Amino acid sequence: MAPSTEFPGNLFYAITFFGFMAFFVYSVGIRFHWFLRGQWVNRFTEPIRRALGLIPFVLGNARVARRKYWYSGTLHSLIFWGFIVLQVRTLNFLLNGIHEDASFESLLGDVYTIGLRPVMEAFNALVIVGVLMAAWQRFFWRPQRMTLNIDGWVCLGLIGWMMVTDIFTNSAEIALERPNHEWASFVAFGFAELWDGIGFSGQGMELFHVAWWYSHLVTFLVFLVYLPYSKHSHIITVAPSIFFRSLQPSGVLQPIKDFETAESFGVGKLEAFNWKQMLDSYTCTECGRCTAACPANITGKLLSPKEVIVDIRHLLEEQVRRLSPTTHRPEQPTPLIEEVGFEPIWDCVTCGACMYECPVFIEHVPTIIDMRRYLVMEESNMPETAQATLMQLEQRGHPWRGTQLTRTTWIEEMAAEGIEIPMFDGSQEHLLWVGCTGALQERNVKVTKATARLLLEAGVSFGVLGNEEGCSGDPARRLGNEYLFQMQAQGNIELFKAKGVQKLITMCPHCFNTMKHEYPQLDTDARSGHFEVIHHSLLLERLVAEGKLRPLSTNGLSEKIATYHDPCYLARHNDILDEPRRVLASTGAKTQEMTRRRKEAFCCGAGGSHVWMEESGGQRINNVRTEEAVETGADIIAVACPFCMQMFEDGVGAVPQAAEKEMQVLDLAELLDMSVSYSKPAAAAAPPADEPPAAEGEGAAAEGGE
Ligand code: SF4
Ligand code: SF4
Structure with missing residues (x-):
């Protein structure tokens, strides 16, 4: 019984839904348009292996939920799995908004009501638990690696509010209609019982239902259009990013082909990155695990692999107004090397700890070496010892x-x-x-x-x-x-x-x-x-x-x-x-x-x-x-x-x-x-066991010159 099935609700629904959807498609489209302006790299080999990798690394949260990150992993898994399961509910909600007979509920009958509703209800509650855990972590237990900003709070707030509006909408529907198997939505059913208990019914309940229904619709649509502009854009890009991950060992660098014909070497400006590197910059969740494991950063150097990736995204948004209309733009565009920094580019010891820790398979080392290649081969600009x-x-x-x-x-x-x-x-x-x-x-x-x-x-x-x-x-x-x-x-x-x-x-x-x-x-x-x-x-x-x-x-x-x-x-x-x-x-x-x-x-x-x-x-x-x-x-x-x-x-x-x-x-x-x-x-x-070879005490960085 969606309020959008009759005039003027249907008009409002159509305008709101198609308006927000069009903006969402536009926002995602311009991003992918810019990714594709990057250099070509073939990441279409072994499609079955790539697709199979999505099971543990996207659906299974295998990297996100590593033991040492058990708290972040648990809350992320609750929210992520909840999101996946609740897609069915959201689709049902949107279809129901068009016509009651078009909804899953009507098409699947008891399979939906008895089979799916309790599962979705459980995940609805679990997502709220996940959101509360995330809020707790940000307030009281924030690891140094995490950046706290308003964007994170907006996303958390929208996710939590979506769950609340969903439960209250359902509770009002149960209170008004008292359908078969009403217990299946056990959380909403509990609230419906409460409304009954306090004598809340009739026209007041109908208005209550309409208010929560539209609130849920608008929250969902606002979240959708906000996503591409937030650091949580990884929700959209993570599956393609992991599908197109490098299948080679993490220590492998790719060759520059055609030295004869190449116009420039390495990466000194944004367009010289390949499309996967651009995509990666929008997939970074800013979790900071890479930086927390980086030996250069841990020992007090300027390099932060997270910042290297985030810098690429910032620069992209600085240079392309449509990607982020509110970003501050200096009169002269910031050069890439200046944005990332000369020292960080040279601080990297290519140990790969960042790539091993990154839950979304971002490839920091090739990105850093690409910029080194530019500095060495185009500018002859490097530390003296190098x-x-x-x-x-x-x-x-x-x-x-x-x-x-x-x-x-x-x-x-x-x-x-x-x-x-x-x-x-x-x-x-x-x-x-x-x-x-x-x-x-x-x-x-x-x-x-x-x-x-x-x-x-x-x-x-x-x-x-x-x-x-x-x-x-x-x-x-x-x-x-x-x-x-x-x-x-x-x-x-x-x-x-x-x-x-x-x-x-x-x-x-x-x-x-x-x-x-x-x-x-x-x-x-x-x-x-x-x-x-x-x-x-x-x-x-x-x-x-x-x-x-x-x-x-x-x-x-x-x-x-x-x-x-x-x-x-x-x-x-x-x-x-x-x-x-x-x-x-x-x-x-x-x-x-x-x-x-x-x-x-x-x-x-x-x-x-x-x-x-x-x-x-x-x-x-x-x-x-x-x-x-x-x-x-x-x-x-x-x-x-x-x-x-x-x-x-x-x-x-x-x-x-x-x-x-x-x-x-x-x-x-x-x-x-x-x-x-x-x-x-x-x-x-062979020297005897009690006389091992003596150390020569040579310095690690050789002095003098031959
Ligand atoms: S490969 Fe470089 S950026 Fe990555 S953790 Fe090691 S030193 Fe840090
Ligand atoms: S690059 Fe990976 S590990 Fe580093 S902050 Fe981004 S998502 Fe986290």
Whole structure:
């Protein structure tokens, strides 16, 4: 019995409904029109996988409701699921407004009344609980990561009011009509009983019904047209954003194609972003989880990944009046780099914590690197240490300024110890990719030697490239010099092909990530499985499991406590979590986990080529992580990455508790090398368990210039 089925109610209903709907369609339309003005990126591959992802990540709230965000997750789930279920009720309400016979209630009969009404009634109440929880959080328990603004309150108020008007409208309908199965709308029924109890009926009740009915209609329509202009626009964009999410590991960057014909490189203005990045800026819920996990932000730097995404949206609204007529517009449009800030763009260590935490799959790292690419390739505008590193890469083919070592020093040293390292000639099964750090830094050379000894002991067929090896290209790519990356990567790919490389072992998660996922972007052969890339932790774990390496439980390590630090490019970006832990466990050392571990591990501060850069301010990231390691009571920080090794060596020197304790930083290969029972002459070179390799104390950011 909707009041809109008779004149003048039907006229008011038609004008209001179609007017608001038209404005809603217009508002959404201009946004999508602007998104599509972004650069093309193909996100239409694997549609079934994309669609299936909507089940856990949109319907299931899988990321929103992670355990550590249980309160926000619960309230969001209540409101979100309530919204989904109540769509049926809203549609029924709108159809009923046109004609009683057009409503679900009339079409479905008891299925709707007995089957759906109680469920919807329950969700109606649960949404109110969710809204009250959200209000409580904002008033009394607001996490620092959340921004409190009027927009949030307006949205919460409208949602809550929609539920209240719905319940009261229903209660009036029940009181007036006393339909069959009136109990099915149990909340509204309770109020109807109350109205009866206090003798509220007749014409007064009819007016009461009309007032609540129109109030519900107008609240719903106001909410609808307000949405595109609010930060809650994610309600509209979240499903497309998650459908079009990147299906690649989070550490992968996309190549710049056609250097010859491209008019500009990287992103220095809004239109240079791709359409997905524009869409992301409207999907950000401003929950702040990315910033709360960002090591740069936590240690007091200017970077806030949330602000980077919000800045894009602000700039879009500043430049396009129709998107937000009330936004303040300066006389001269704000340049993108100025809006985001030079320092934040360079503060990022590409650890991916932001992307892992983001409930709506926003891709912060590629967005930040796109702006770095612009600064480096278009403006040559970068911190001094980044410039020096790039220059070193271009001139010397490696990033380590001041090193006295060559790529064959360690091979010659091993030969002097009586261990011959074979050169790769295509007859071996594996190429051992040593990496710049593994060959050119004293401390990491020890890891390389330990790995080589273990491979020889296990009878693994391998060879090395010696002076023919170059840089993988990862440092250049993360520093924004895509041109240099592609040159280095192409050179390596050609070399691998010429040498007949099938399988490649690397001790560096950064080389692992770039060779495994990014080389195939440049090489169709690699895309079809031309060569396999294996991180040494995976291989060592397999060799121990197969009995080809036999760690002894009687070695001195069983007296020690070790804590394993997950490298970002192994754990978060590549999902390698358990194998390194199994290698560590096999050495006999007692293990103790850090609080932030596995995919939630805190970065060591080296990623994004920051191992060669000075931090812009605040605390040093590696010191914070070293303090976390100290808290475990461990004697040893176990690492699986040459950059982590550098950062922790530095951290142990700088954190007094770590220095007093004489904490050791050891790679998994070194720990295994110390505990394995050698059957071949290589054993002579393995240091005894109570004399682990001494740290060289080299600084993480190299000084001087070669
Ligand atoms: S990748 Fe890491 S450092 Fe960069 S914005 Fe994300 S969380 Fe911060
Ligand atoms: S980018 Fe993601 S995690 Fe960060 S504030 Fe926006 S929605 Fe939250």
